[in-house]
Each structure stands twice: as structure tokens, then as C-alpha cells.
Amino acid sequence: MKAQMTLLILLSIFVMSVLLAYLFQIQLLVVTSNSMQPTFGVGDVLLAKGQEHYALQDIVSFKADTFIATHRIVAIKNGVGFETQGDANAVADLRVITKENIIGKIIGIIPKIGYFVLFVQSRYMRMCFVFLLIAYLTHKTTQKLTSVMKKSYEK
Numbered sequence: 001m002k003a004q005m006t007l008l009i010l011l012s013i014f015v016m017s018v019l020l021a022y023l024f025q026i027q028l029l030v031v032t033s034n035s036m037q038p039t040f041g042v043g044d045v046l047l048a049k050g051q052e053h054y055a056l057q058d059i060v061s062f063k064a065d066t067f068i069a070t071h072r073i074v075a076i077k078n079g080v081g082f083e084t085q086g087d088a089n090a091v092a093d094l095r096v097i098t099k100e101n102i103i104g105k106i107i108g109i110i111p112k113i114g115y116f117v118l119f120v121q122s123r124y125m126r127m128c129f130v131f132l133l134i135a136y137l138t139h140k141t142t143q144k145l146t147s148v149m150k151k152s153y154e155k
Helices: 004-025 114-121 123-153
Strands: 027-030 045-049 058-066 067-077 083-086 103-108
Touching: 004 103, 004 114, 027 103, 027 114, 045 058, 058 083, 083 114, 114 123
Parallel strands: none
Antiparallel strands: 027 045, 045 103, 058 067, 058 103, 067 083
16 A cells, blocks of 8 residues: 555656646656766656756756766856766766757756656566556456357357
């Protein structure tokens, strides 16, 4: 019962977050690495909102090659580029990013609820869904066959 209540609360928080994010043009991002420990870690959901200007020490999410990274701005280069670094990293990122690369400034963190999102998106969840679908269809087919066989025996 307690686990069900916890799951219901987490699901409610997630649904409310998605609705609020849509209304206020905020992107929800799930953390998948520990490069920003101790500020936030794997499984946390970040709320990113685009800004007109970005400043030193802002934590921003940005497009980096084939993935999205979230790091702190540690230097501004020539007024147009930003040097970033993860709080847990010893050195700054190699690539200087521009405003066009930035998705938004992190304006909020929802701890650990991202584990639910990661689980839903995981291969294991897809396998569970397929298994449950097969089990459900097998159950319904068996019910139908049993019903048909009962009717034929009654005649």
C-alpha cells in the first residue's frame, strides 16, 4: 500500500511537471551522468528555460554533438561564446558553445523522479510491456475459447 501511494505521488508530480513545463515553455531534461555532482545527479529532472542573456555561474543545458549536456558557465569568450564545465569535472569542456547551442538555464530540479522516466524509456520496460501484452492476449483468447467450448458442450 505504501509503495502504491509513493508511486501515485511520484506519477502525480511528474504529470504536473509536464503540464507546467508546457504552459511556461520549460523543457524537462533527465540527468544521465554525474558530471554535475553534488549539485544534481543521475535520475534528477531539470527544468530548463531559455533566457535572453546568460551569465557566469549559470547552469545551462546545451546541444553538444549528438547529446545534450548540462554544465556551469565558467567563462564568457569574446562576449559571444561560453566555456562550460561540469561541477564534478577537473577541467572545462573542450568546445566553446554559443547562445544558439543553449536550450536554457536550469531554473529548477526535481530530485530522482527521472528514474521513472528512464525506466519507462528502457529496453526492459519495452520487454515488460510486450510480455504483459502477450499475457493479456493469451488470457483473453483462453477465456474466449473456454466460453465457446462450454457453449458447445451444453448443446
